[in-house]
Amino acid sequence: MKIELTAPMQKVMSPQLMQRLQRTLDEFPELQSYTLRIGLVMHSNVHGxxxxxxxxxxxxxxxxxxxxxxxxxxxxxxLLQKPGLGTVPYGEIQCDIYTLARSSLFTDDMPTYLPGLSCKKRDWTHHAAAVRDLCIEAIEVRKLRRTYIAWLSQAIDEYFKFPS
Ligand SMILES: [Zn+2]
Structure with missing residues (x-):
């Protein structure tokens, strides 16, 4: 994997962030043959x-x-969604589902778009593993029916009625 930093990103890149980036990329073997460019979002309250x-x-x-x-x-x-590789279905909810399902490393922050998450951000850590399991299951459900997001939304609702 080749990484190129844009000029604004070069100015703010830290060893810690680079390490996080590399560690995250380890979980994306399908991107290994590409040159990935990393830029900076400025003047914005979005994460990226x-x-x-x-x-x-x-x-x-x-x-x-x-x-x-x-x-x-x-x-x-x-990048795995169209017009990129196209191996993950398009959309923000879909992006959250496939991200969380990919690795337990990615349970360190609460997803933004996942439906039915009725916990506070500070409580997410208690629910992350259970919700991730449901995302993995939802991707299996998708092989059988297109309504897997509705299925997941309901499963998450059910979970939060009686969180384990
Ligand atoms: Zn997004």
């Missing part, structure tokens, strides 16, 4: 964005909560 046509992700290094593995992975998962 992605341009899958150009294998470019932008991260907001000033996000108050810091750069979680989840945030980096969410943007990398966008």
């Amino acid at each position: 964005n992605a341009d899958s046509r150009n294998m470019l992700i932008r991260l907001n290094t000033r996000a108050r909560s810091g750069m979680s593995y989840f945030t980096i992975a969410h943007e990398l998962t966008h």
